[in-house]
Amino acid sequence: MIDLHAVRRDTPACYRQVFLDSAGSSLPPVGVLDEVIGHLHREAEIGGYRAANERLDDLEAGYGVFAELLGCEPDEVAFTDSATRSWLSAFDAVPLAEGDRVLVTEAEYHSNAIALLRRAADTGATVEPVPSDSVGALDVQALREMLDERVKLVSLVHVPTNGGLVNPVLEVAAAAHEVGALVLLDACQSIGQLPVRADELGVDIISGTGRKWLRGPRGTGMLVVRRAALERLHPRMVDAGTWHAPDKISLRDDARVFELWETGVAERLGLIAAARYALRLGVDAIASAVTDRADRLRAGLSGVDGVTVRDLGERRCGIVTFTVDGVDAEHVRDTLVSKGITVTVSRRGSTVLDMTRRGLHEVVRASPHYFVDDEQLDACVAEVAALRS
Template sequence: MDVAELRQDTPGCAGLVFLDNAGSSLVPSVVHEAVVAHLELEARVGGYEAQERAAGLVEESTGRMAALIGADRGEVVFFEGASQAWSAALGAVVLEEGQRVLTTTSEYASNGVGLLRLAALRGVRVEVVPDDADGVLDVGVLEEELGRGDVGLVAVNHMPTHSGLVNPVEEVGALCRRFGVVYLVDACQSVGQWEVDVERIGCDLLSGTGRKFLRGPRGTGFLYVREGTPLGEPLAVNHIGGRWSGPGEYRVLPGAAGFEAFEHAVAAQVGLGVAAGYALDVGMGWARSRIGGLSGWLRSELGGVPGVVVHDRGRELSGIVTFSVVGREAEWVVGALRERGVRTSVTRPFDQRWSAGPGHAVVRASVHYYNSEEELERTVGWVRSLV
């Protein structure tokens, strides 16, 4: 891919070093134009007629999203955020009182709260699988726990939000298939920067967002539901995902269709489809290589600056680079970099209660394929000056 062309497609690159792609990335011009075009259509003809006219674009959006993750179109449903999609999937998993739900130390706060709420409602036990020596989910311990039985669900994040580690989701998937346990994957940080293939992962459910590395609009997300996955009814059902089949009866549509909702932002869904198409054109193999090379260089260079500590761990590392400057609060560092035109963010301990992290807030710099080597060199120089 031509990086200069990708940067030209991204107006936000002008005069700004954007390293907060794990938060909310810069959208390409084509995504911006697609969203604005639909909003202008709504302004002219109203939301309902605009939705009718955009029916083909909405179908294309779902198809592109499915293609990006290796799913069938009927296995993907649109949501207005990944946490919403993940929570909907969690609520539909059939669990019996006393069963165990296995998860990772690196779950984000939203997932942790959701799992604990599930335990309170259903009487299940949430158990955190420890990390191995490299700091990722210990697959050997997971196998032992699955072998003990009474596991109703395994819920794992592919890449956490607070560090560069990558969990071995494909190995976990092989174990879940072997033991016949439902498998839910949070792919918020991986869709758009790595190849995410639901068949290779072997998951039954997978959630993702549009605003991060996928470069879609905010307020967009999706859920993958493998056809034939034994699920209960979603906690929230309306007349799109369900049918009012009689005065006192209803039925919920099977699979992903049962999660469909009537009301949603059509412009945002169209934009998400354009972002998925853009990612397909870029190619996730190339994106992974480009992001890995840039973030690896940044991680190495920052680690060589006296007074800077890099906190990432794992056998494989994502485009998220976390670090701290000795004697400086993370918020101060982020603010100082912002004054120099560099956008980073802060990740805080209360976002990951199960993780044995540094115990204090750190700076998160998340690289994308449109970042340039020169931008990263300037960033390292500015961090060195802050020390």
């Protein structure tokens, strides 16, 4: 069980506001902030290279920390500057040719979709959405009916940006592997709020970010590439290797082939500190606390006349989306912000397939983390109700 008072002490800003945007960019714990700022001060004292050399052991240990968090081996972990960079680097390395097929969920995220459709146009591959089931999750039976040997990749969004749905990862991975397809799991919205383990989910690649539920700094991301999958990939945008002779190079033979040499060391150290913090609390305990808070908020909002909760799926997580009859989402957001309640807006352009299918243009998105207390959640519901009155 999460010690609410302890995590709130580690998050001083949560006393001054009702912070409900951990799906956007969460509030880092004090220890993460201290790590980042402390290293920046050290860089100012002795320069970035010397400062980084002092922390080489800590930086190297980070691979083991994320291997523990994400259920893989340390050499299957790479660090990047964002979830988008992680996803794009991995996707670009998947060989595609004319006639190949890529299957996606209706919850596919816009930056993924841009890369998918652009590369399909360049290669002659196709991008095909898998229908959702009656509750909005990926329909596993429909997926099985679409799979054949031409499917090279299944791009699976674990948790969409615009709702609390959790897609059935294990079942999707098992089905995709029957035809030899790779599974790329976009865990941008799940790492840090749900258990995300490669060894349990059976996926080949996982991309994620530090700034959201993991409560790390912006400008940080991580990538898991299983050893068997790496053998099938062809990374192109690389500098992780050795230049042996004028015409001879060799690349790293582990996941770090996807890393760039230049990186924000302070941010990397903060990311590692955030992962250690999550491990100390326990991922299962975090998941339970976040789900409880989201369930309370959904229940409260559902009881307000004229408010519709828009979350799909039988299994739901920490993202709560809703609309208010007669009030546009931006006005709801701005009114709540004026009352000290931080939420955001998710628009159609972020998830075109899903929002179009449901006839939605925008939704208000609230995402309470474990440091939010019941009184704050109830205050949000009360302010939304006041909007209606």
